[in-house]
Amino acid sequence: MKRFIEYMLPPAKSPTAEITDALFYFINVASLIFIISITAAIIWFAWKYRRKSDDEVTPVISHNSKLEITWSVIPLILVMIVFAWGFQGYVNLRTVPSDAYEVRVVGKSWLWEFHYDNGNVSINELHVPVNRPVKLIMSSDDVIHSFYVPDYRVKRDVLPNRYSSLWFEANETGESVVFCTEYCGRAHSNMLATVIVHEQEEFETWLASAGAANDDMDPVERGEQLTNQYACVTCHSVDGSEILGPSFQGLFGSERTLASGETVTADENYIRESILEPNAKLVEGYDPVMPAFAGSLNDRQVDAIIEYIKTIE
Ligand code: CUA
Known part of the structure:
Protein backbone atom coordinates (compact mmCIF):
# COMPACT_ATOMS: atom_id res chain seq x y z
CA MET A 1 0.00 0.00 0.00
CA LYS A 2 2.85 2.38 0.90
CA ARG A 3 4.48 1.67 -2.48
CA PHE A 4 1.21 2.42 -4.25
CA ILE A 5 0.87 5.72 -2.39
CA GLU A 6 4.42 6.77 -3.31
CA TYR A 7 3.67 5.95 -6.92
CA MET A 8 0.57 8.17 -6.99
CA LEU A 9 2.00 11.35 -5.41
CA PRO A 10 5.50 12.77 -4.87
CA PRO A 11 6.79 12.50 -1.27
CA ALA A 12 5.04 15.00 1.03
CA LYS A 13 7.54 17.44 2.51
CA SER A 14 5.31 19.85 4.44
CA PRO A 15 2.59 19.39 7.08
CA THR A 16 0.28 21.28 4.69
CA ALA A 17 0.35 18.13 2.54
CA GLU A 18 -1.17 15.68 5.04
CA ILE A 19 -4.81 16.63 4.79
CA THR A 20 -4.61 17.16 1.02
CA ASP A 21 -3.18 13.68 0.52
CA ALA A 22 -5.70 12.01 2.83
CA LEU A 23 -8.60 13.64 0.99
CA PHE A 24 -7.07 12.84 -2.38
CA TYR A 25 -6.90 9.13 -1.50
CA PHE A 26 -10.39 9.12 0.02
CA ILE A 27 -11.94 10.59 -3.15
CA ASN A 28 -9.95 8.29 -5.41
CA VAL A 29 -10.60 5.10 -3.44
CA ALA A 30 -14.34 5.94 -3.06
CA SER A 31 -14.59 6.65 -6.80
CA LEU A 32 -12.79 3.40 -7.60
CA ILE A 33 -15.15 1.38 -5.37
CA PHE A 34 -18.21 2.98 -7.00
CA ILE A 35 -17.01 2.65 -10.59
CA ILE A 36 -16.16 -1.04 -10.10
CA SER A 37 -19.42 -1.92 -8.30
CA ILE A 38 -21.66 0.09 -10.68
CA THR A 39 -19.98 -1.35 -13.78
CA ALA A 40 -20.27 -4.87 -12.36
CA ALA A 41 -23.97 -4.30 -11.54
CA ILE A 42 -24.71 -3.01 -15.07
CA ILE A 43 -23.07 -6.07 -16.64
CA TRP A 44 -24.80 -8.44 -14.20
CA PHE A 45 -28.30 -6.93 -14.73
CA ALA A 46 -27.88 -6.78 -18.51
CA TRP A 47 -27.12 -10.49 -18.50
CA LYS A 48 -29.67 -11.57 -15.85
CA TYR A 49 -32.63 -9.64 -17.28
CA ARG A 50 -31.86 -10.13 -20.97
CA ARG A 51 -34.86 -10.93 -23.21
CA LYS A 52 -35.34 -14.67 -23.09
CA SER A 53 -38.30 -15.20 -25.49
CA ASP A 54 -40.07 -13.23 -28.29
CA ASP A 55 -43.32 -12.69 -26.34
CA GLU A 56 -41.65 -11.46 -23.16
CA VAL A 57 -42.97 -8.05 -22.06
CA THR A 58 -40.95 -5.59 -19.93
CA PRO A 59 -42.71 -4.92 -16.60
CA VAL A 60 -43.76 -1.29 -16.06
CA ILE A 61 -42.03 0.12 -12.96
CA SER A 62 -42.87 3.76 -12.17
CA HIS A 63 -40.73 4.23 -9.05
CA ASN A 64 -39.16 2.64 -6.01
CA SER A 65 -38.99 4.98 -3.01
CA LYS A 66 -36.57 2.84 -0.95
CA LEU A 67 -34.06 2.62 -3.77
CA GLU A 68 -34.37 6.31 -4.66
CA ILE A 69 -33.79 7.42 -1.06
CA THR A 70 -30.79 5.08 -0.77
CA TRP A 71 -29.08 6.37 -3.91
CA SER A 72 -29.69 9.99 -2.83
CA VAL A 73 -28.62 9.67 0.80
CA ILE A 74 -25.36 7.73 0.22
CA PRO A 75 -23.90 10.32 -2.20
CA LEU A 76 -25.17 13.13 0.07
CA ILE A 77 -23.22 11.68 3.00
CA LEU A 78 -20.10 11.24 0.86
CA VAL A 79 -20.32 14.79 -0.48
CA MET A 80 -20.75 16.19 3.05
CA ILE A 81 -17.66 14.25 4.22
CA VAL A 82 -15.63 15.64 1.30
CA PHE A 83 -16.93 19.15 2.01
CA ALA A 84 -16.12 19.07 5.75
CA TRP A 85 -12.70 17.53 5.15
CA GLY A 86 -11.90 19.91 2.30
CA PHE A 87 -13.04 22.94 4.28
CA GLN A 88 -10.81 21.93 7.19
CA GLY A 89 -7.88 21.65 4.76
CA TYR A 90 -8.72 25.04 3.26
CA VAL A 91 -8.82 26.68 6.70
CA ASN A 92 -5.44 25.08 7.57
CA LEU A 93 -3.89 26.44 4.38
CA ARG A 94 -5.31 29.91 4.96
CA THR A 95 -4.30 30.13 8.63
CA VAL A 96 -0.64 31.14 8.62
CA PRO A 97 1.28 30.30 11.83
CA SER A 98 2.22 33.57 13.57
CA ASP A 99 5.98 32.80 13.69
CA ALA A 100 6.20 32.30 9.90
CA TYR A 101 9.22 33.65 8.04
CA GLU A 102 8.00 36.01 5.34
CA VAL A 103 9.35 36.15 1.79
CA ARG A 104 8.05 38.49 -0.94
CA VAL A 105 7.58 36.74 -4.26
CA VAL A 106 7.30 38.57 -7.57
CA GLY A 107 6.26 36.69 -10.70
CA LYS A 108 7.54 38.17 -13.96
CA SER A 109 7.39 36.84 -17.49
CA TRP A 110 9.23 34.45 -17.14
CA LEU A 111 11.01 34.20 -13.84
CA TRP A 112 10.41 34.15 -10.09
CA GLU A 113 11.98 36.82 -7.91
CA PHE A 114 12.30 36.35 -4.13
CA HIS A 115 12.88 39.29 -1.76
CA TYR A 116 14.08 38.58 1.80
CA ASP A 117 13.70 40.62 4.98
CA ASN A 118 17.27 41.99 4.83
CA GLY A 119 16.81 43.35 1.29
CA ASN A 120 18.50 40.48 -0.54
CA VAL A 121 16.98 39.20 -3.75
CA SER A 122 17.30 35.79 -5.40
CA ILE A 123 16.00 34.75 -8.79
CA ASN A 124 14.48 31.33 -9.49
CA GLU A 125 15.86 30.05 -6.16
CA LEU A 126 13.81 30.29 -2.99
CA HIS A 127 16.00 29.75 0.07
CA VAL A 128 14.18 28.80 3.27
CA PRO A 129 15.06 27.39 6.70
CA VAL A 130 13.96 23.83 7.58
CA ASN A 131 11.17 23.18 10.12
CA ARG A 132 9.97 26.76 10.18
CA PRO A 133 6.70 27.95 8.63
CA VAL A 134 7.33 30.17 5.60
CA LYS A 135 4.74 32.65 4.36
CA LEU A 136 4.97 33.83 0.77
CA ILE A 137 3.42 37.19 -0.09
CA MET A 138 3.07 37.16 -3.83
CA SER A 139 2.23 39.50 -6.68
CA SER A 140 2.92 39.73 -10.39
CA ASP A 141 4.63 42.45 -12.41
CA ASP A 142 2.68 41.64 -15.55
CA VAL A 143 0.18 38.83 -16.25
CA ILE A 144 -1.34 36.14 -14.02
CA HIS A 145 1.08 33.41 -12.96
CA SER A 146 0.51 30.59 -10.49
CA PHE A 147 2.96 29.37 -7.84
CA TYR A 148 2.92 25.61 -7.36
CA VAL A 149 5.16 23.36 -5.26
CA PRO A 150 3.99 19.74 -5.68
CA ASP A 151 6.13 18.50 -2.73
CA TYR A 152 4.30 20.85 -0.35
CA ARG A 153 0.87 20.52 -2.05
CA VAL A 154 0.48 24.30 -2.22
CA LYS A 155 -0.63 26.27 -5.25
CA ARG A 156 -1.93 29.80 -5.58
CA ASP A 157 -2.45 32.29 -8.38
CA VAL A 158 -0.06 35.26 -8.49
CA LEU A 159 -1.85 38.38 -9.69
CA PRO A 160 -0.89 41.85 -10.87
CA ASN A 161 -1.99 44.74 -8.61
CA ARG A 162 -3.00 42.44 -5.77
CA TYR A 163 -1.27 40.31 -3.12
CA SER A 164 -1.99 36.64 -2.63
CA SER A 165 -0.27 34.45 -0.07
CA LEU A 166 0.38 30.86 0.91
CA TRP A 167 2.43 29.08 3.56
CA PHE A 168 4.30 25.81 3.98
CA GLU A 169 6.85 24.30 6.36
CA ALA A 170 9.65 22.31 4.76
CA ASN A 171 10.35 19.38 7.05
CA GLU A 172 13.56 18.15 5.43
CA THR A 173 16.57 19.84 3.83
CA GLY A 174 17.07 19.50 0.08
CA GLU A 175 15.42 20.83 -3.03
CA SER A 176 11.88 20.97 -4.42
CA VAL A 177 10.64 22.19 -7.78
CA VAL A 178 8.35 25.20 -8.28
CA PHE A 179 6.16 25.31 -11.38
CA CYS A 180 4.18 28.15 -12.92
CA THR A 181 0.75 26.61 -13.47
CA GLU A 182 -1.06 29.45 -15.22
CA TYR A 183 -0.37 29.80 -18.93
CA CYS A 184 1.47 33.13 -19.15
CA GLY A 185 3.04 33.29 -22.59
CA ARG A 186 5.61 31.65 -24.78
CA ALA A 187 8.16 30.78 -22.08
CA HIS A 188 5.54 29.63 -19.52
CA SER A 189 7.00 26.12 -19.45
CA ASN A 190 10.45 27.52 -18.60
CA MET A 191 9.11 29.46 -15.64
CA LEU A 192 10.56 27.10 -13.04
CA ALA A 193 12.25 27.71 -9.72
CA THR A 194 13.82 25.61 -6.97
CA VAL A 195 13.07 25.73 -3.26
CA ILE A 196 16.37 25.20 -1.43
CA VAL A 197 15.84 24.16 2.18
CA HIS A 198 18.73 24.85 4.58
CA GLU A 199 19.43 24.07 8.23
CA GLN A 200 18.63 27.19 10.26
CA GLU A 201 22.30 28.23 10.70
CA GLU A 202 23.20 27.56 7.10
CA PHE A 203 20.21 29.66 6.07
CA GLU A 204 21.38 32.61 8.21
CA THR A 205 24.81 32.37 6.58
CA TRP A 206 23.30 32.25 3.10
CA LEU A 207 21.03 35.20 3.84
CA ALA A 208 23.87 37.32 5.21
CA SER A 209 26.17 36.61 2.28
CA ALA A 210 23.77 36.39 -0.68
CA GLY A 211 23.51 39.12 -3.27
CA ALA A 212 26.61 41.27 -2.72
CA ALA A 213 28.92 38.32 -2.08
CA ASN A 214 30.13 37.82 -5.62
CA ASP A 215 30.51 41.43 -6.63
CU1 CUA B 1 4.14 32.27 -15.41
CU2 CUA B 1 3.07 30.50 -16.60
Whole structure:
Protein backbone atom coordinates (compact mmCIF):
# COMPACT_ATOMS: atom_id res chain seq x y z
CA MET A 1 0.00 0.00 0.00
CA LYS A 2 2.85 2.38 0.90
CA ARG A 3 4.48 1.67 -2.48
CA PHE A 4 1.21 2.42 -4.25
CA ILE A 5 0.87 5.72 -2.39
CA GLU A 6 4.42 6.77 -3.31
CA TYR A 7 3.67 5.95 -6.92
CA MET A 8 0.57 8.17 -6.99
CA LEU A 9 2.00 11.35 -5.41
CA PRO A 10 5.50 12.77 -4.87
CA PRO A 11 6.79 12.50 -1.27
CA ALA A 12 5.04 15.00 1.03
CA LYS A 13 7.54 17.44 2.51
CA SER A 14 5.31 19.85 4.44
CA PRO A 15 2.59 19.39 7.08
CA THR A 16 0.28 21.28 4.69
CA ALA A 17 0.35 18.13 2.54
CA GLU A 18 -1.17 15.68 5.04
CA ILE A 19 -4.81 16.63 4.79
CA THR A 20 -4.61 17.16 1.02
CA ASP A 21 -3.18 13.68 0.52
CA ALA A 22 -5.70 12.01 2.83
CA LEU A 23 -8.60 13.64 0.99
CA PHE A 24 -7.07 12.84 -2.38
CA TYR A 25 -6.90 9.13 -1.50
CA PHE A 26 -10.39 9.12 0.02
CA ILE A 27 -11.94 10.59 -3.15
CA ASN A 28 -9.95 8.29 -5.41
CA VAL A 29 -10.60 5.10 -3.44
CA ALA A 30 -14.34 5.94 -3.06
CA SER A 31 -14.59 6.65 -6.80
CA LEU A 32 -12.79 3.40 -7.60
CA ILE A 33 -15.15 1.38 -5.37
CA PHE A 34 -18.21 2.98 -7.00
CA ILE A 35 -17.01 2.65 -10.59
CA ILE A 36 -16.16 -1.04 -10.10
CA SER A 37 -19.42 -1.92 -8.30
CA ILE A 38 -21.66 0.09 -10.68
CA THR A 39 -19.98 -1.35 -13.78
CA ALA A 40 -20.27 -4.87 -12.36
CA ALA A 41 -23.97 -4.30 -11.54
CA ILE A 42 -24.71 -3.01 -15.07
CA ILE A 43 -23.07 -6.07 -16.64
CA TRP A 44 -24.80 -8.44 -14.20
CA PHE A 45 -28.30 -6.93 -14.73
CA ALA A 46 -27.88 -6.78 -18.51
CA TRP A 47 -27.12 -10.49 -18.50
CA LYS A 48 -29.67 -11.57 -15.85
CA TYR A 49 -32.63 -9.64 -17.28
CA ARG A 50 -31.86 -10.13 -20.97
CA ARG A 51 -34.86 -10.93 -23.21
CA LYS A 52 -35.34 -14.67 -23.09
CA SER A 53 -38.30 -15.20 -25.49
CA ASP A 54 -40.07 -13.23 -28.29
CA ASP A 55 -43.32 -12.69 -26.34
CA GLU A 56 -41.65 -11.46 -23.16
CA VAL A 57 -42.97 -8.05 -22.06
CA THR A 58 -40.95 -5.59 -19.93
CA PRO A 59 -42.71 -4.92 -16.60
CA VAL A 60 -43.76 -1.29 -16.06
CA ILE A 61 -42.03 0.12 -12.96
CA SER A 62 -42.87 3.76 -12.17
CA HIS A 63 -40.73 4.23 -9.05
CA ASN A 64 -39.16 2.64 -6.01
CA SER A 65 -38.99 4.98 -3.01
CA LYS A 66 -36.57 2.84 -0.95
CA LEU A 67 -34.06 2.62 -3.77
CA GLU A 68 -34.37 6.31 -4.66
CA ILE A 69 -33.79 7.42 -1.06
CA THR A 70 -30.79 5.08 -0.77
CA TRP A 71 -29.08 6.37 -3.91
CA SER A 72 -29.69 9.99 -2.83
CA VAL A 73 -28.62 9.67 0.80
CA ILE A 74 -25.36 7.73 0.22
CA PRO A 75 -23.90 10.32 -2.20
CA LEU A 76 -25.17 13.13 0.07
CA ILE A 77 -23.22 11.68 3.00
CA LEU A 78 -20.10 11.24 0.86
CA VAL A 79 -20.32 14.79 -0.48
CA MET A 80 -20.75 16.19 3.05
CA ILE A 81 -17.66 14.25 4.22
CA VAL A 82 -15.63 15.64 1.30
CA PHE A 83 -16.93 19.15 2.01
CA ALA A 84 -16.12 19.07 5.75
CA TRP A 85 -12.70 17.53 5.15
CA GLY A 86 -11.90 19.91 2.30
CA PHE A 87 -13.04 22.94 4.28
CA GLN A 88 -10.81 21.93 7.19
CA GLY A 89 -7.88 21.65 4.76
CA TYR A 90 -8.72 25.04 3.26
CA VAL A 91 -8.82 26.68 6.70
CA ASN A 92 -5.44 25.08 7.57
CA LEU A 93 -3.89 26.44 4.38
CA ARG A 94 -5.31 29.91 4.96
CA THR A 95 -4.30 30.13 8.63
CA VAL A 96 -0.64 31.14 8.62
CA PRO A 97 1.28 30.30 11.83
CA SER A 98 2.22 33.57 13.57
CA ASP A 99 5.98 32.80 13.69
CA ALA A 100 6.20 32.30 9.90
CA TYR A 101 9.22 33.65 8.04
CA GLU A 102 8.00 36.01 5.34
CA VAL A 103 9.35 36.15 1.79
CA ARG A 104 8.05 38.49 -0.94
CA VAL A 105 7.58 36.74 -4.26
CA VAL A 106 7.30 38.57 -7.57
CA GLY A 107 6.26 36.69 -10.70
CA LYS A 108 7.54 38.17 -13.96
CA SER A 109 7.39 36.84 -17.49
CA TRP A 110 9.23 34.45 -17.14
CA LEU A 111 11.01 34.20 -13.84
CA TRP A 112 10.41 34.15 -10.09
CA GLU A 113 11.98 36.82 -7.91
CA PHE A 114 12.30 36.35 -4.13
CA HIS A 115 12.88 39.29 -1.76
CA TYR A 116 14.08 38.58 1.80
CA ASP A 117 13.70 40.62 4.98
CA ASN A 118 17.27 41.99 4.83
CA GLY A 119 16.81 43.35 1.29
CA ASN A 120 18.50 40.48 -0.54
CA VAL A 121 16.98 39.20 -3.75
CA SER A 122 17.30 35.79 -5.40
CA ILE A 123 16.00 34.75 -8.79
CA ASN A 124 14.48 31.33 -9.49
CA GLU A 125 15.86 30.05 -6.16
CA LEU A 126 13.81 30.29 -2.99
CA HIS A 127 16.00 29.75 0.07
CA VAL A 128 14.18 28.80 3.27
CA PRO A 129 15.06 27.39 6.70
CA VAL A 130 13.96 23.83 7.58
CA ASN A 131 11.17 23.18 10.12
CA ARG A 132 9.97 26.76 10.18
CA PRO A 133 6.70 27.95 8.63
CA VAL A 134 7.33 30.17 5.60
CA LYS A 135 4.74 32.65 4.36
CA LEU A 136 4.97 33.83 0.77
CA ILE A 137 3.42 37.19 -0.09
CA MET A 138 3.07 37.16 -3.83
CA SER A 139 2.23 39.50 -6.68
CA SER A 140 2.92 39.73 -10.39
CA ASP A 141 4.63 42.45 -12.41
CA ASP A 142 2.68 41.64 -15.55
CA VAL A 143 0.18 38.83 -16.25
CA ILE A 144 -1.34 36.14 -14.02
CA HIS A 145 1.08 33.41 -12.96
CA SER A 146 0.51 30.59 -10.49
CA PHE A 147 2.96 29.37 -7.84
CA TYR A 148 2.92 25.61 -7.36
CA VAL A 149 5.16 23.36 -5.26
CA PRO A 150 3.99 19.74 -5.68
CA ASP A 151 6.13 18.50 -2.73
CA TYR A 152 4.30 20.85 -0.35
CA ARG A 153 0.87 20.52 -2.05
CA VAL A 154 0.48 24.30 -2.22
CA LYS A 155 -0.63 26.27 -5.25
CA ARG A 156 -1.93 29.80 -5.58
CA ASP A 157 -2.45 32.29 -8.38
CA VAL A 158 -0.06 35.26 -8.49
CA LEU A 159 -1.85 38.38 -9.69
CA PRO A 160 -0.89 41.85 -10.87
CA ASN A 161 -1.99 44.74 -8.61
CA ARG A 162 -3.00 42.44 -5.77
CA TYR A 163 -1.27 40.31 -3.12
CA SER A 164 -1.99 36.64 -2.63
CA SER A 165 -0.27 34.45 -0.07
CA LEU A 166 0.38 30.86 0.91
CA TRP A 167 2.43 29.08 3.56
CA PHE A 168 4.30 25.81 3.98
CA GLU A 169 6.85 24.30 6.36
CA ALA A 170 9.65 22.31 4.76
CA ASN A 171 10.35 19.38 7.05
CA GLU A 172 13.56 18.15 5.43
CA THR A 173 16.57 19.84 3.83
CA GLY A 174 17.07 19.50 0.08
CA GLU A 175 15.42 20.83 -3.03
CA SER A 176 11.88 20.97 -4.42
CA VAL A 177 10.64 22.19 -7.78
CA VAL A 178 8.35 25.20 -8.28
CA PHE A 179 6.16 25.31 -11.38
CA CYS A 180 4.18 28.15 -12.92
CA THR A 181 0.75 26.61 -13.47
CA GLU A 182 -1.06 29.45 -15.22
CA TYR A 183 -0.37 29.80 -18.93
CA CYS A 184 1.47 33.13 -19.15
CA GLY A 185 3.04 33.29 -22.59
CA ARG A 186 5.61 31.65 -24.78
CA ALA A 187 8.16 30.78 -22.08
CA HIS A 188 5.54 29.63 -19.52
CA SER A 189 7.00 26.12 -19.45
CA ASN A 190 10.45 27.52 -18.60
CA MET A 191 9.11 29.46 -15.64
CA LEU A 192 10.56 27.10 -13.04
CA ALA A 193 12.25 27.71 -9.72
CA THR A 194 13.82 25.61 -6.97
CA VAL A 195 13.07 25.73 -3.26
CA ILE A 196 16.37 25.20 -1.43
CA VAL A 197 15.84 24.16 2.18
CA HIS A 198 18.73 24.85 4.58
CA GLU A 199 19.43 24.07 8.23
CA GLN A 200 18.63 27.19 10.26
CA GLU A 201 22.30 28.23 10.70
CA GLU A 202 23.20 27.56 7.10
CA PHE A 203 20.21 29.66 6.07
CA GLU A 204 21.38 32.61 8.21
CA THR A 205 24.81 32.37 6.58
CA TRP A 206 23.30 32.25 3.10
CA LEU A 207 21.03 35.20 3.84
CA ALA A 208 23.87 37.32 5.21
CA SER A 209 26.17 36.61 2.28
CA ALA A 210 23.77 36.39 -0.68
CA GLY A 211 23.51 39.12 -3.27
CA ALA A 212 26.61 41.27 -2.72
CA ALA A 213 28.92 38.32 -2.08
CA ASN A 214 30.13 37.82 -5.62
CA ASP A 215 30.51 41.43 -6.63
CA ASP A 216 34.30 41.18 -6.21
CA MET A 217 34.58 38.57 -8.97
CA ASP A 218 36.02 39.26 -12.41
CA PRO A 219 33.27 41.38 -14.10
CA VAL A 220 32.97 39.18 -17.19
CA GLU A 221 32.65 35.98 -15.14
CA ARG A 222 30.27 37.73 -12.75
CA GLY A 223 28.23 38.97 -15.71
CA GLU A 224 27.90 35.47 -17.11
CA GLN A 225 26.85 34.16 -13.71
CA LEU A 226 24.24 36.91 -13.40
CA THR A 227 22.73 36.26 -16.84
CA ASN A 228 22.12 32.67 -15.70
CA GLN A 229 21.00 33.58 -12.20
CA TYR A 230 18.61 36.27 -13.42
CA ALA A 231 17.32 33.99 -16.16
CA CYS A 232 18.31 36.39 -19.01
CA VAL A 233 19.31 33.32 -21.00
CA THR A 234 15.74 32.00 -20.92
CA CYS A 235 15.01 34.51 -23.71
CA HIS A 236 18.42 35.76 -24.98
CA SER A 237 20.79 33.25 -26.59
CA VAL A 238 24.57 33.68 -26.64
CA ASP A 239 25.08 31.92 -29.99
CA GLY A 240 23.12 34.14 -32.38
CA SER A 241 19.95 32.00 -32.35
CA GLU A 242 16.62 33.71 -31.67
CA ILE A 243 14.73 32.56 -28.60
CA LEU A 244 12.31 35.33 -27.61
CA GLY A 245 14.56 38.37 -27.44
CA PRO A 246 17.59 39.52 -29.44
CA SER A 247 20.65 37.26 -29.07
CA PHE A 248 23.55 38.60 -26.99
CA GLN A 249 25.93 37.54 -29.75
CA GLY A 250 27.23 40.55 -31.64
CA LEU A 251 24.79 42.80 -29.78
CA PHE A 252 27.31 45.25 -28.37
CA GLY A 253 28.09 48.07 -30.81
CA SER A 254 25.45 46.97 -33.33
CA GLU A 255 22.84 49.30 -34.85
CA ARG A 256 19.32 48.65 -33.56
CA THR A 257 16.14 49.86 -35.21
CA LEU A 258 13.55 50.77 -32.62
CA ALA A 259 9.81 50.34 -32.95
CA SER A 260 9.63 54.15 -33.17
CA GLY A 261 11.72 54.01 -36.39
CA GLU A 262 14.73 55.60 -34.72
CA THR A 263 18.14 53.94 -35.07
CA VAL A 264 20.42 53.63 -32.04
CA THR A 265 23.82 52.10 -31.35
CA ALA A 266 23.84 49.38 -28.68
CA ASP A 267 26.42 51.00 -26.40
CA GLU A 268 26.76 50.80 -22.61
CA ASN A 269 23.94 53.27 -21.98
CA TYR A 270 21.58 51.54 -24.38
CA ILE A 271 22.19 48.11 -22.77
CA ARG A 272 21.88 49.55 -19.28
CA GLU A 273 18.52 51.11 -20.13
CA SER A 274 17.38 47.92 -21.86
CA ILE A 275 18.03 45.95 -18.66
CA LEU A 276 16.49 48.42 -16.22
CA GLU A 277 13.56 49.71 -18.33
CA PRO A 278 13.42 47.36 -21.32
CA ASN A 279 10.24 48.74 -22.86
CA ALA A 280 11.43 52.35 -22.98
CA LYS A 281 13.31 51.70 -26.24
CA LEU A 282 11.68 48.66 -27.76
CA VAL A 283 13.48 47.10 -30.72
CA GLU A 284 11.40 46.70 -33.85
CA GLY A 285 9.88 43.25 -34.30
CA TYR A 286 9.83 42.29 -30.60
CA ASP A 287 6.95 42.22 -28.13
CA PRO A 288 7.20 44.31 -24.95
CA VAL A 289 7.44 41.25 -22.70
CA MET A 290 10.72 41.68 -20.83
CA PRO A 291 10.34 42.51 -17.13
CA ALA A 292 12.09 45.63 -15.82
CA PHE A 293 15.11 44.96 -13.59
CA ALA A 294 15.28 48.41 -12.00
CA GLY A 295 15.37 47.73 -8.26
CA SER A 296 16.43 44.09 -8.74
CA LEU A 297 20.01 44.65 -9.95
CA ASN A 298 22.50 47.11 -8.48
CA ASP A 299 24.87 49.23 -10.62
CA ARG A 300 27.84 46.88 -10.21
CA GLN A 301 25.74 43.95 -11.35
CA VAL A 302 24.51 45.88 -14.42
CA ASP A 303 28.16 46.83 -15.20
CA ALA A 304 29.18 43.17 -14.98
CA ILE A 305 26.40 42.07 -17.37
CA ILE A 306 27.43 44.77 -19.88
CA GLU A 307 31.08 43.65 -19.63
CA TYR A 308 29.99 40.08 -20.29
CA ILE A 309 27.78 41.02 -23.28
CA LYS A 310 30.73 42.95 -24.79
CA THR A 311 32.73 39.70 -24.91
CA ILE A 312 30.09 37.75 -26.89
CA GLU A 313 31.05 38.45 -30.48
CU1 CUA B 1 4.14 32.27 -15.41
CU2 CUA B 1 3.07 30.50 -16.60
